[in-house]
Amino acid sequence: MTDITNQSLNEIIENVKTKKVSSMELTKAYIKNIESAKKLNAFVTTTFDQAIDKAKQFDNRPNFDQLLPGIPLAVKDLFCTENTKTTAGSNILNNFIPSYESTVTKNLWNNGSFLLGKLNCDEFAMGSSNETSHYGNVINPVGDQLVPGGSSGGSSSALAANLTPATIGTDTGGSIRQPASFTGTVGLKPTYGLCSRWGIVAFASSLDQAGPMTKTIKDCAIMLESMSGFDEKDSTSINKKKEKYSKNLKDNIKGLKIGIPKEYRVDNMPNEIDELWEKGKKILKDLGAQLIDISLPHTKYALPTYYIVAPAEASSNLARYDGVKYGYRSKQGKDLVEMYEKTRSEGFGDEVKRRILIGTYVLSSGYYDAYYLKAQKVRQLIKKDFDDSFTKVDAIFTPSTPSSAFKIGEKTNDPVSMYLNDIFTVPVNLAGLPALSLPAGVDKQGHPLGLQLIGKTLDEQKILNIGFAFEKNCSFKNEIKKWWS
Amino acid sequence: MSLDKEKIKHVARLARISVDEAKVESLTKDLNSIFKFIEQLNELDTDKVEPLTSILNQSLRSRKDEVNDGKIREKILKNSPKKNEEFFVVPKVVE
Structure with a gap:
């Protein structure tokens, strides 16, 4: 064989x-x-x-x-x-x-x-x-x-x-x-x-x-x-x-x-991606599907929204890594708080730390409304874009x-x-x-x-x-x- | 708005992550570029929009309040970095 x-x-x-x-x-x-x-x-x-x-x-x-x-x-x-x-x-x-x-x-x-x-x-x-x-x-x-x-x-x-x-x-x-x-x-x-x-x-x-x-x-x-x-x-x-x-x-x-959303394009996107997308559309059309132009107007706000919602949830989820119940514990740290801080500093890499800090900041007192609540509202708009489109199309x-x-x-x-x-x-x-x-x-x-x-x-x-x-x-x-x- | 070094040290303290003094500079730069990106959201008027708190069209299920698990102390303690018989051990908290 x-x-x-x-x-x-x-x-x-x-x-x-x-x-x-x-x-x-x-x-x-x-x-x-x-x-x-x-x-x-x-x-x-x-x-x-x-x-x-x-x-x-x-x-x-x-x-x-x-x-x-x-x-x-x-x-x-x-x-x-x-x-x-x-x-x-x-x-x-x-x-x-x-x-x-x-x-x-x-x-x-x-x-x-x-x-x-x-x-x-x-x-x-x-x-x-x-x-x-x-x-x-x-x-x-x-x-x-x-x-x-x-x-x-x-x-x-x-x-x-x-x-x-x-x-x-x-x-x-x-x-x-x-x-x-x-x-x-x-x-x-x-x-x-x-x-x-x-x-x-x-x-x-x-x-x-x-x-x-x-x-x-x-x-x-x-x-x-x-x-x-x-x-x-x-x-x-x-x-x-x-x-x-x-x-x-x-x-x-x-x-x-x-549905073909007009917003799924970025500056400097290689031509090949557009060409491939066109080729793909032709395949679907030849198979008898009907292509319909749609708009998902809040697409460009999805990533900024994500970089509030996801780090906020991550900062909360990752609070459990404290060196006490399981996982890595730093050898340093004279008292409990210092042990937590060293454990988390040595245990997490740079990207994870960045996101925990973003999340902690956007959820911190005085900033919640400006960031987290705002992101939840934009998330609603993004969902609504899809809901509206799906009254007209079977898939995007x-x-x-x-x-x-x-x-x-x-x-x-x-x-x-x-x-x-x-x-x-x-x-x-x-x-x-x-x-x-x-x-x-x-x-x-x-x-x-x-x-x-x-x-x-x-x-x-x-x-x-x-x-x-x-x-x-x-x-x-x-x-x-x-x-x- | 922009984040300065002091603010970042404060947030790091809230998150219980010690940050090397040497790294504060680059962290400040990275976080500011991320916040600049995030703040595009301010272009949108969302005064009349309800925040989305769950994407599921269902409310959270409730269940009977009864014990269905337990007696697994050994399993729970198994991964602890430091333990003493039945307890997790942490650095001294009370003098």
């Missing part, structure tokens, strides 16, 4: 079901790939022994009726995994071993899969290039000096380099979709509340949402089906019937109305990012230029909507670019269907040459 790790998750599942490959052979193939890809630095922790045991167990008593039968998976190191170190990319959690499993990963394991390792990410998911991780930069398999996007950069890198058949990330402002776009893969941020936040290291709780990162749309549907679902332990979890996204996948999009189609993958170090000295990476992805988080980044083409340098489909609340099936039809008719093929082993 040809290299099984080149295949899509769906193909791999078929091969396991028809006994062309055992879970053990599959697991060993991925372990081999991971061991030869240390240069990419995609993993913080590997759990090979445990994975081998699980594969053995599966092969001895296989259950082929599961969604993910005997499939090894690596996940972002933001999901708490029972008895396996969980760092969130931070020094402050460098020795944290959870005694519980996040709901989302538990759902994956209940569907037949098991853990292969924990993937590097920006510290507390704060970053757009994986350069804020305490555990080092992750390299994009697309090119030696390129960032893999962030914050789910270990996830996108591992997926594109065939180190895991599929993976999951979290998306607070674009952390699934932007890395997917940078690596030529598929990434979905589900509707807020569709996947449980329980057991995920919290960043900004009103925005955080876990989602799949995969090679194909079909894989994305399989993963979403496996990980989503109501959870009593998450107070904002949506209680609804589970959907069969993969079984219900259809490629007929005739008559669907697709935009570029995923304003550029392709950039070089390591290129944007680290200017936080605002880094933040601008998420200009097309952030509005969706503020409005709680589902959005899918689809690989669609490459720029002149051969770096992948993605296009984004935004859906109505809980309309994941429709954007997956549009993505499915798009994928079949888009000539893009992710051709990454293996240079790292």
Whole structure:
């Protein structure tokens, strides 16, 4: 058989079901790939022994009726995994071993899969290039000096380099979709509340949402089906019937109305992105969809709003890291307060500190109305833009990012230029909507670019269907040459 | 508005993060450029807009007030940097 790790998750599942490959052979193939890809630095922790045991167990008593039968998976190191170190990319959690499993990963394991390792990410998911991780930069398999996007950069890198058949990330402002776009893969941020936040290291709780990162749309549907679902332990979890996204996948999009927002453009955006967007529109039109010009007038205010709301929530969520109950504690500090201050100063990296300070400031006495309340009001306007548009269209189609993958170090000295990476992805988080980044083409340098489909609340099936039809008719093929082993 | 060094040190104290004197300068520069970016929001008139406090069209669920977990002291203490039998240990607070 040809290299099984080149295949899509769906193909791999078929091969396991028809006994062309055992879970053990599959697991060993991925372990081999991971061991030869240390240069990419995609993993913080590997759990090979445990994975081998699980594969053995599966092969001895296989259950082929599961969604993910005997499939090894690596996940972002933001999901708490029972008895396996969980760092969130931070020094402050460098020795944290959870005694519980996040709901989302538990759902994956209940569907037949098991853990292969924990993937590097920006510290507390704060970053757009994986350069804020305490555990080092992750390299994009697309090119030696390129960032893999962030914050789910270990996830996108591992997926594109065939180190895991599929993976999951979290998306607070674009952390699934932007890395997917940078690596030529598929990434979905589900509707807020569709996947449980329980057991995920919290960043900004009103925005955080876990989602799949995969090679194909079909894989994305399989993963979403496996990980989503109501959870009593998450107070904002949506209680609804589970959907069969993969079984219900259809490629007929005739008559669907697709909105094209005029505001999804920035100064100095490379022509290639516009051209790709045009090409994408033509594909959808040729498939019988109706393109409709729309306006989302408050788009330019989404990022400034996000940089109040997200740091405010982060400053509150990250108050728990005090060196007392778990995690890193500074050796210095004569009294309790000094111990807190040193622990947090040594434990957090620069970007995390910046955001905690922004958040603390905007919530501090005398400034709340001017910043936080103002941001909540603008958030209302941004949501209303989408609500108004969705009375006219079924989905919205935009570029995923304003550029392709950039070089390591290129944007680290200017936080605002880094933040601008998420200009097309952030509005969706503020409005709680589902959005899918689809690989669609490459720029002149051969770096992948993605296009984004935004859906109505809980309309994941429709954007997956549009993505499915798009994928079949888009000539893009992710051709990454293996240079790292 | 702009943030000066003193203000930043004050906010850092509120956030319980000690900041190196040597780093205050660059931190001030970074935070000011971020606030300049954030303050674009002042262009918008939002007097008549209701703040969005939840994006879900559902109110928070309530549940029965009953114990459904517990007796896991060992698990809770397991990750503590410093413990003494049943307690988390912190630097001396009372003389």
